[in-house]
Amino acid sequence: MKGRPENLSPEVEARPVVLEIDGLTHYFDSLRAVHDFSVTIKEGELVGLIGPNGAGKTTVFNLITGVYRPTAGSIRYNGVQLVGLPSHEIIQMGIARTFQNIRLFSNLTVLDNVLIAYHPHSGYGLTDSIFRSRRFREREKAMIERSQEFLEIFGLADRQNDIASSLPYGLQRRLEIARALATQPRLLLLDEPAAGMNPQEIDQLMELIQFIRERFQLTIFLVEHRMRLVMNICEWITVMDFGEIIARGKPEEVRGNPQVIEAYLGRQAIR
Amino acid sequence: MRQLLRNTNFTFIVGAVLVFIVVQALISLGVLNAYWQGIIFWGAAITMVSLGLNLIYGFNGQFSLGQFGFYAIGAYASADITFRWVRSDPSALVVVIFGSILALVFMLGISAFLRRFYGVATLTKFLFNFLAAVLGFFLAVQFVNPAIGQAVYRALNGLPTGISQQIVFFLALVGGATLAGIVSYLFGIPVLELGSDYFGIATLGFTIIIKVLLDNTDTILPFPEMKGARGMVGIPKWTTWPWVFLCFMAVVLVMRNLLHSSTGRAILSVREDERAAELMGIDTASQKILAFVVGSVFAGLAGAIRAHDLAFLHPTMFGFLPSFNPLIIIVFGGLGSMTGTVITGFFWIFLLEGLLRLYLPEGFENWRFVVYPLVLLIMMLLRPQGLMGRYEIAFLRRPLPPLRVKGTPPAQEATPKAGEVAA
16 A cells, blocks of 8 residues: 555554545745655554654645645545645644644643633634623533643643743643644644653653553654654654655664665664 | 622622712712713723724734724714714614625625635635625615615604614614724735734724725715814714713623633634644634724724714824824733723823823923823833733633542653653
């Protein structure tokens, strides 16, 4: 099948396709950022996307979530074409993402950050909120309770009324993942979740990712820089360089691939 | 009783009713003369305009200089309604009210229709909505007014004078506010797409267009009674304290309830980080339009109040320089603080038009405009976040939900929190 390594177990191959990217190409003016990028992800998989700086990894995420419109190619989510849809509609279809550099609503409280992600599911309208109808009170209460449950899962329950920017860095990362999950996704795109973390924190992050994956039955597509994380948790990996796919396979295969070593890992990067 | 006193809603309502009674008593007893009464009404109007702008700029982060344009639309539209009414001509009333209803229905229909297509270009959306609005008002002028104008007039005139006058005034307030809302919606569709600074310039252009149109109401536009640059006289002086109070409280309550809802949080998220908000599934374009339209409706309502208090309208009242007043007020009071806007809005008028004008020695009125820029300068140096920062009185503060106590300890709590290790 296109966009997948060949040697995956037949059990995985039998699952339905969640995300199917085919021939994705994107130019910034004349700069070719992504060229003929193809990936097919099946339900419940945890797939990594790696590559050196400027390889076009984040651009791929931006293309999936509708931030940019691709020059060519198709992106299908559960069979629905995403190209040309506005971002918020793509997110509401069940895709969520986090950002490489944390983008919380930094002047709002931790709880508000999660509540905002619930907004499309709030279930009440403008007139309800202006006249404080019963539906407003009920739905608002339910929303707050569900958000608090989320915060509890992420160990942020006691910080709910703190301003988001006052949280320490690691907790801000957690809050960002919590906020992304509050949009109720089936597919989660994590953009360098381990950026700026020390090895110990990365270990905790790996636990967290495994935990949410099982708890929310997520399919996860992950861009990462840190080998420690990618090699340990991803089921298979796609490697990009200069906007093109140079290798694909299970972590141990990619690790041994001479092309990858030359392009990205470098001689000193793996020990 | 103690419980009741701790309830901020209760305290606020009691306080508001007390303010209403005290001011009404002072007016009835003749302690407040017409001048000071006018100062209070003016203060309320300017505060409503500024609250609207605070919603647009302070809460939604869209830098707008167009607020006085909508203030002008509300003022002139409502003034025209009552002006013609007292001269036995119901056409303005019928056209504005029914035209607005038709336009709103058509625009809603068009929007619902366009929503079925993905990726409709902004200009297309604008064009269709614009045509819908024009069609609505055209139908009102051509068909509705000739058909039912006289009937409406007879029906309302059949009522006792006092009652019919209050009804017409109410409809004039509603009409002015709605018209400002419709115009802001049409203007907002294409222009809110622009980034914040560009939006500011475009709205400045809007204010200037409105000013120029008002200068030429009797030549280019077919409204001879507005008398263009000579100023519109003969507007009935119908604004009374209960109306001012009612409109003011309505604006405060609507804004508070809107901000403390899920929609309000979405509006705030656009200010915080538009891209992130969009990627949390929030339709940022419609949040921006919503805040813009609501803010403009407030301005239109304030304009209607002001027009029927002053009984005179002149294009220079809505010109380039005064259009900065709401901006100065909200920055002074604190962007994103309703309390700050209310306090500064009233004080602005009290000081500049009340105290400083009356109690400075004769000939020194113009020194006001030396004093206040100086105050502004010092203020920005010493307290750039504004008088109140983001402080709100308890009634207007965003509620902080209590911490959850029940619940099972989740798996993650066993490990030390990631961030604390880093710290």
